[in-house]
Amino acid sequence: MSSYRVDYLTDSLDDTEPLPELSFEDFLEPTSDKSSQHMEIEALDSEEDDGGGEDLDDPANDSLNTPQFKKNVVHILEDKRLNSPGLTVLKSHAIKVVTAGGTPPAKAQVTDVKILNKLKPIPSSTLKIGSTTIATKSTPGSITKTLSNLTQIRTKDGQVIFVQKSVPGTQSSTALTGSPSSGIRRLVAPSGIQKAVLSKGVTMASTGLVKAAVPPKASTSVPGTAITIKGIQPLAGGTAKASTSSTPTTTSGSLAQPTKIQVVRTADGKIIKINQAGPSLLMNAKQGTGTTVTPGGSSATSVKLSPSGNVVLNKPIGQVVVRTETPVKPATGSVASASATPGKMLVQSGGKQILVSNKNIIKLSPNASATSSTTHTTGGQTPSTSSGLHAIQMPGKGGVQYVRVLNNNKSAAGTSATTSMPKTVQTQKITVVRPPVATGVPATSSTTSAAAAPSAAASKANPPMGSTNKIVMRSMGGSIVPLPSVQTLVSKRALGAITNASKPASAASSSAAPSGSQELPRKHRLTDLNMQLKQSASASSEASDSSDAGPEAKKPRYVITMQQGSQKAASQPVQKLINRPANVQRVVSSSTSPNSNSPKKIYNYVQTTGSNGAKYMICNSGVPQSSTSAMRRGYTGYVENKTRRPPSISSQQHRFKHMGAQQQSKHQQLQAQAKQKIRQQQLPTEQSSPIKVEPKLPTLPPGVKANVPAKPLFEVLKPAATPAAAGAVDPLSGMTSRRKHCNCSKSQCLKLYCDCFANGEFCQDCTCKDCFNNLDYEVERERAIRSCLDRNPSAFKPKITAPNSGDMRLHNKGCNCKRSGCLKNYCECYEAKIPCTSICKCVGCRNMEDRPDVDMDSLDGLMGAEGQKKDKAKNKQSNENCANIYLTDDVIQATVMCMLSRIVMHEKQNVAVEDMEREVLEEMGESLTQIIAFAKEKHETSLIDESKPSS
DNA sequence: GAGTTTGAAACT
DNA sequence: CAGTTTCAAACTC
Structure with a gap:
């Protein structure tokens, strides 16, 4: 998990536009609106099926899905898994978006968005289009169960999304999805609280209800977790376009109206903007190993078929492929067969896939530039279909990423047969155009143009990739703790640091002191x-x-x-x-x-x-x-x-x-x-x-x-x-x-x-x-x-x-030497080769770390033998005081800040954690050295001052 | 090796 | 807790 966290942090760091994340809890406040419209976000639990636990281990895994799902975090899209080579979708999280009627709430559209963590057969059941569930097998209607608690989210656009909090008990939802495996269950936090994390930046063009549901874990067999978002109303403006683009096949009628999703931010901090885009269709440049299907000649050049029948378009890194699937039943019989649900679009980005039942939900970004940027998409991508070019803007590490979603209207449900693919798929491709800066998109799988961008996994693995504002400290050996942000680090550590730092600064001695000696200055x-x-x-x-x-x-x-x-x-x-x-x-x-x-x-x-x-x-x-x-x-x-x-x-x-x-x-x-x-x-x-x-x-x-x-x-x-x-x-x-x-x-x-x-x-x-x-x-x-x-x-x-x-080793009791000067083996401290400390009651001690014998001799000359005793006591006291005098809070704070600054600096430089730790320790060492030097200097000057008057 | 010095342990 | 005594190691010759 720790590693995951690191990844998570790094990702978020990469975001140029850090958007605060919203958790479902934020949305949980019941709203009056719940009533008619609801959106369901149903997550098919894929984790358990594939042994979710293992997923975590897999670095390649989408951090979003696996780990966070454990947290019941809903990630809508992530661009990291572009490559997801597999025909087989290992894991999927589906988000269903159901758009409620348009401004005049028309028919609710349900769009399934699946985020595929792993290539894993997508349970067909998860598919829903419009109010009707596309998933053939599953009990479609049940999926749409409305949850009592609806939270209204107002988008930038002023549109409202309703998030419905599912009742923990709702796990019954599995029933919804026909097969247990395919069953959709509601997201239920361990505590029983359903929790999904959505970035605040998520904007949905249309108003509607969003309901998040996670399939009960019980359905371990469930290949994927589907999240359905229902009740999104297509934007008025967007509707027109969307409507055109919308694939007829999928929706059970309701889908027709396009919904506009402007920005979706994943829990890990990635932002996916879904803007209405021009008609242009972007197709994947290349297909991975998976069978590629070109949709009815429409935009997508290559399409990968997931075993489930989902078509995944391989795209070069940075590309998001959106495809719509025809409702065809799974020929292959793969669990995902249900995925055949018509009109489903699979958006794959960075290894993550989003299955969108309704293409229209994704609106093309009006920004032409965005589309243009899609250059890397292969030629086939051209949006043949007027229906829909959808663009998703994904602000990422490098900036905003644009995803074009091309609706392939042509491919109707019936089209499915066209390709070898078991299912007909209407493919819509979303091309993610990432700024030159390393985007999160990196395709994990080698299949896609791996060369293009660093794989997401890699990026995660290497925090360095993105410049991060956060200080990520890893607790390696416990010294450094991962911290979410600088602020956190400072706030949390600063205080502790002072206390803690004081120790190191004041010398390990203090800590070493067996009992009460902590405050004591160390002479070591x-x-x-x-x-x-x-x-x-x-x-x-x-x-x-x-x-x-x-x-x-x-x-x-x-x-x-x-x-x-x-x-x-x-x-x-x-x-x-x-x-x-x-x-x-x-x-x-x-x-x-x-x-x-x-x-x-x-x-x-x-x-x-x-x-x-x-x-x-x-x-x-x-x-x-x-x-x-x-x-x-x-x-x-x-x-x-x-x-x-x-x-x-x-x-x-x-x-x-x-x-x-x-x-x-x-x-x-x-x-x-x-x-x-x-x-x-x-x-x-x-x-x-x-x-x-x-x-x-x-x-x-x-x-x-x-x-x-x-x-x-x-x-x-x-x-x-x-x-x-x-x-x-x-x-x-x-x-x-x-x-x-x-x-x-x-x-x-x-x-x-x-x-x-x-x-x-x-x-x-x-x-x-x-x-x-x-x-x-x-x-x-x-x-x-x-x-x-x-x-x-x-x-x-x-x-x-x-x-x-x-x-530092310390003598627990300290010595009590009177005449040996603590320079003979009579002295236990000396014998142990440790300097005397303030604990000692010795007289005329010369067993001090800072005062080698030579120095002592010189001092002796200055002060005379008799003064030694006093001097000794004095030294002890002075030593004690030194800690207080020189290790003031300010000094400690300064030291801590220096250490923190190093962290920040290295963080930005993406320095490896180990190196960072080392640097921090070095910084501390330097600071201590300076402090000691300063203290020494002061001490010496004071001694000289004292000696002068006497002379 | 004997004698002295020393400081911790033990005791008061 | 401080002072004294006892004791054995450390040290010197």
Whole structure:
């Protein structure tokens, strides 16, 4: 659907004369007039027949018909499917126009206009001419059912069209159309409200009632949806001409009087003007593959017969073929056979076909020029028949398109036999003369002169074709949303943009801030942000395994917290876990814990790389629970090869050694497997730095699960590491464990002091003493976990998170350094390679994105060591304020406007959406850069000012 | 490797 | 919530 929408938008954009669309709802107001005259717009439901759903998929499909019909939108004509090659009309929407009597309401004329989305047999039943239904089989009379609610539409001409709102229940209309398939049913909006969208520009020369009906979906078999418009009164002036042109055959008497339709605008914004035209007949230059029938020698050179018996004239792009059909019954027996209805004209334009029962309804445009423009029509087109040259003006992308409708009077119903065509057809051709500008007409089918104009489909596909005033934003990746118009975009987005933009502008940091930090200014380097933005996608995709080692990243494991929306998914075990990679082994342990309800706990035993650590992730119910890893100062500790402490076998180790033989064997197997896997998973680390960074696979201490409500899924953020970097580190080579070995002596490894415990891991190969962090002491361990959680529910949550995949990583709590200047690994922020933020309570912080060490030194010189503390606090405050100072609403708005302007610009240039998105993002980046630069400059000047007085 | 420094966790 | 203590990692020598 989205694609469809895009198309839709683009189409509308193309219109030089954007006319507001009218929906049927607009017309629904009951009018007094309903009484006698009514017009029915009946749509044969073709969609279901051909599997309407599929239609949507088909780009070639007429956007008008398919998608909009779902919306119950009635499209009267579209020029896009000229080529509709098929003899077979896949899909049709028929519009019946019933003209009420002339000024003195004479006989009502019913004209069926079919819009054929697809070549699909047109159900004969749909055909109606005049008050009488042409469709032979269907119960003609029923079609004309008048609906109670009639809406009067006054045309430009001052003529009135009545639109009758069909009752939802009217679906019975199907009965109207004889065969179920052919049945006409009323348009019924899903809500039960009948809704048809007509452009306001639709003008009907004559007054009459328009009744829209959509065949009930139930009649899935119904090949096409017919829309009948009844009750159009022929214009007084027009009548004369029309009358002449009118084909006698079709009308059951009533048709005789011509109706003038001046402008019809389709819901998609295309405007079809039907003006009375001179007598000239335009025939299709060329026929498509379909059997062509030249009407009784009349205008149309070539005529295609739809299986239904409808004759479709292939025309070069831009041509609309109108033909009248003789009432002959479907020889072929195609469903459309009914289409044989006499006097029906099939207007095909741009792949869309309109079946008009009464030619006269279409009035020739008086504008000679229009006709003249029809040059492209083949010679045969000359309007032989005086009866009628109808011109339809279709303002399109390029401007007004003219369609000439040639009535072939000659071809009477009887004429049908003439051609091979099963049905005799009187062909009227409508030539659409499009301005040089790309018209919507493009023939979808190759049959017609494809060369001529870009196919409609193409045009749709390529929004670029038409210059659009609208901003069409596609939600690719959710960043950009399709918007109907600039106004909408501005109005809707501007506000949101401000808020939203403020975030990006103010730095992703804010968003990244775990909790209350949103407003806080971010100190992170923009480069980081950018890098992450770029990398986020990939990183996120790779998720858990990714290694976070940005070039800058040292060892810390970074975690991205999934936002609420993803909770569920998040709750789902990490895919890695789900799949239970080689290094994951399921371990079942009897839960001795008093609290745990479940007698047994299932752990996924994960043997990590170095086998230095083993993680047990609770996996009760077979689903490993995602766990969070607490980021601790020491946790960065993926120790480099030259680990300070050689892996000593701790008591823990011994315990593991004494694990059941079975497990042990598993363990060994896993180790081997783990190695292999680790290679894959190994995070790229700084090449220079021996330290390996591993995104920590979030594991939750076994006990945590019980206590902690559904935890957000934390995924390891993998900063985009260059492949090279990734390759550089071979975990196996050094056999370096990326995990640190704790060395706890007093905490029994049951406090957060212990890295292992804090990470939810069991100690293994640690040098700890009196370790209780293992399965042997599960009770104690759980108790400890509960204790920790009691103190701090977030105790096991990662300290460093990126709220969104693209956001900057942030320390949730911030550091509290006093003497290290946040430039040593004592500082968790520094350790994680993220700048301190205002959340931090550090003193003398020098871990700021905007202040590289060098700069700091210089500043130190200026201010003196003592001033540092103050400076630090000051900086923090200033940083905080900076966001407020520099990211004012005006600035944000300006930024947003710049982005919007880009959109508009590119929109006009028909730039691909992807490119547009990129451009917009670039614009945002530029804006941010400027803002930052400005802020920096200001900041520096302020610093200088301060220093001067002191000196 | 011992000792010191440091800051988070734990505790009051 | 602030201050103090405990603890273990980080760091220095």
